[in-house]
Amino acid sequence: MTTTTMRYTYPHTIDNGSGEQITFIRFNDNEKGGMLEIENRVHPGAGPPMHVHHLQDESLTVIEGKIGAQVAGREPTFHGPGETVTFLRGIAHRFWNAGDDMLICKGWARPAYNMEYFLTEIYRSTKANGGKAPSAFDGAYLQSKYKTEFDVIEIPVLVKKVIFPITLLLGKLAGKHRRFAGAPEAVSNRH
Template sequence: MRYTYPHTIENGAGEQITFVRLKENEKGGMLEIENRVHPGAGPPMHVHHLQDESLTVVEGRIGAQVAGQEPTFHGPGETVTFLRGVAHRFWNAGDDVLICKGWASPAYNMEYFLTEIYRSTKANGGKEPSAFDGAFLQTKYKTEFDVIEIPTLVKKVIFPIILLLGKLAGKHRRFDGAPEAVSLVR
């Protein structure tokens, strides 16, 4: 899937990401991003299995946490980097809008995945993506991304039921043309 840059998405829950540009390279590309996060907002604990991610605070205060560790807090000019395979989360830990610049590399399907998750979340009132969209995206791209806060039982038992019912209802057609997931042999 090709995007025109800059490409901005919002999730209806206080998070906005602008994909500034994709720098193509033989290693899957580097996605340059800017984000704006309202006080208290931020993604749930998640992991990028294939991507490193780095955010530098331009304005505001970011809270960051790696699974199993205490949160850390950073202000303007400071950078937090999350390595691939490490579960993490971040949030606006201040009273004003948090603005960061950063990157994710290799990009692979990050832009598509986040664009679709944000679209569905916004359409679903800003709380979470619709059950079908969340199940579809989490299942299709499980080699690249995982939302740690979704219980394993839900992923292994409930998601297949949701996917079957959604397919019978034709909901899967919305994702026709979705890029194939990337799976690297390690």
Template sequence: MPPYPYTIDNGLGERLTFVRRIATPRGARLEGKTLVAPGAGPPMHVHHFEDEAFTVAEGRLGYERAGEPPAFAGPGETVIFRAGEAHRFWNAGDGDLRCSGWIEPAGNVEYLLRELFASQKRNGGSRPDPFDAAFLAHRYRSEFSMTAIPAFVRRLVFPIVVALGHVLGKYAAYADAPAPLDRPAGPSPVTPPIAGPRRAVTPAA
């Protein structure tokens, strides 16, 4: 793992700086900063063990939880996504979106994002290579799911692609990939009261 702080860039308008890890009773809390270009952001996904938070420093954050209308947050406002909540976010403004944030417990999210971003950049700043995407999504499915991808693809197609990738020698770079987690590193999360709004900060226009 590179020394902190370090920055990754997917070539699609998202740049993440991993700042530090802090020990907590639930495992490590990973703190970072993100810069997102207008319109950019990840598709709908879910962290099965981890809580994730963003505090807007500059710009307009658009976000959506599955089954809820889109909402927006501005400078000084914090949005928290709890473990198990499918969500997405994007830059809803005309200029750069800058946020600070954290994810807890961190699990393998740092490795997963680092490898996904690297694959996207190698692939010309578009989607990650299909073999890379299948390997990472399948290996870490206990921690993270890209719900924008149909369930049958994740459950049936990805294992076939991974098996083919092994036959073709596609995964030498993942020889030291950390083992996936089957449960949180610390005690089961207990949702505490949240300071500030959890849900829509500003109703969708």
């Protein structure tokens, strides 16, 4: 299995316009898909929706603030400075800033594969779309192309199976897919 073909200059910072910022500190390449070292800054109440990384483990250590973390089907847990939360691949989860001050965490994701590209494009589109969600085409394109690696659990199955294909078809007819020329191939979850 190969790592993503995209390479960035580090540190590489992304901002979704709704209170979340991730800095990719460095990418450590290896034959197992590499590891991303990250730092995130999350405003009070902000955080990603319930999602799953099918291939990546993710770990966050709180530097400042208070993190709320939840694995699907379980009660939330809360952690402060020096405490670590690890989300294993294939397990749906979410986290958020559960405090009143900025949440700052350092951590890693491995194997990285297309995580940096996927998040960079989702954050770019979300910010350009007013910080609420990525544009309909971008969300459908990225969620569909990288479905073997990532899934946003909060998007209804009907939307993924019916609305996304229609959105992709109309977007391709309008040429919206061209902005993703050169996007890395998705990594199969069969290894």
